[in-house]
Amino acid sequence: MFDIMQLRCFVAVAEELHFGRAAARLNMTQPPLSRQIQVLERIIDAPLLERTSRAVRLTPAGRSFLPEARRILKLAASASAAAKRIAAGKTGGIRIGFTAGGAYSFLPQLVTAMRHRLPEVDLSLKEMVSVDQLEALGSGEIDIGLLRPPVGRPELDSLRVVAEPLVAAVPAGHPLAGRPSLALNDLDGQPFIMYAPYESRYFYDLLVSEFARAKVLPRYVQHLSQIHSILSLVRAGLGLAVVPETAEGLRMDGIVLRPLRIKAPRPVEMFLVWRRDGDNPLLPTVVEVGREIALT
Numbered sequence: 001m002f003d004i005m006q007l008r009c010f011v012a013v014a015e016e017l018h019f020g021r022a023a024a025r026l027n028m029t030q031p032p033l034s035r036q037i038q039v040l041e042r043i044i045d046a047p048l049l050e051r052t053s054r055a056v057r058l059t060p061a062g063r064s065f066l067p068e069a070r071r072i073l074k075l076a077a078s079a080s081a082a083a084k085r086i087a088a089g090k091t092g093g094i095r096i097g098f099t100a101g102g103a104y105s106f107l108p109q110l111v112t113a114m115r116h117r118l119p120e121v122d123l124s125l126k127e128m129v130s131v132d133q134l135e136a137l138g139s140g141e142i143d144i145g146l147l148r149p150p151v152g153r154p155e156l157d158s159l160r161v162v163a164e165p166l167v168a169a170v171p172a173g174h175p176l177a178g179r180p181s182l183a184l185n186d187l188d189g190q191p192f193i194m195y196a197p198y199e200s201r202y203f204y205d206l207l208v209s210e211f212a213r214a215k216v217l218p219r220y221v222q223h224l225s226q227i228h229s230i231l232s233l234v235r236a237g238l239g240l241a242v243v244p245e246t247a248e249g250l251r252m253d254g255i256v257l258r259p260l261r262i263k264a265p266r267p268v269e270m271f272l273v274w275r276r277d278g279d280n281p282l283l284p285t286v287v288e289v290g291r292e293i294a295l296t
Contacts, residue, residue, distance in 0.1 A: 192218030
């Protein structure tokens, strides 16, 4: 099979119709140029050029072969340029997992910043709970995750990008809705929309810990995993809830969000997480962008 150099030599001679000018164009001497053309003709098993002492002309086979040779050279150059850009982390694709909570605040900022920094990059976004994201990182299904702690796996690196307070969600007509802020004691014995212990393990453990520390026991009436679903039930009057502050971005009618007074509160956190041995060239850029826009 012929190679790229032989095609370059043929195209140069075919366009110049002069071996001397073609050799100068390719920064080589005429003898090796002539040998490359001869080898190409033997491989194709057809004469491509008619050579005389006065002129060089394309044969019918040469005229047919020239546009195809140009196309192959263009494809080779395009493939090489694309590979270089991907290796340099300037183009390609990256698969990002995210929780529903991440979509309320940090994810839109990350996507906007990535689009501005690397407009040629293809972002593939997949909504997943945190536990499933950890599994997807391990299997290579996603390149980076936006998830809740704990991470706790030695093969993973992480960067905290969100740290925010908890707020109380109260139906607009509830007696507690008129207060400027609430204490955990205000939730004692109240009907409460709680997080699911598996799908939302982070929030479940966080609230159970805070309630136990404050000696508060709300009356759990539902267990759900998604913040927007929890707020929908609060709006329906089924109970109160505690959500991260960024839930204000959902702007649901019929609900008021009030600061929650907690002694020594722990912030609600979110992390970018990726494999230490991840080989996607775009990973360093995503982490760098995440560090620049972190909401901590």
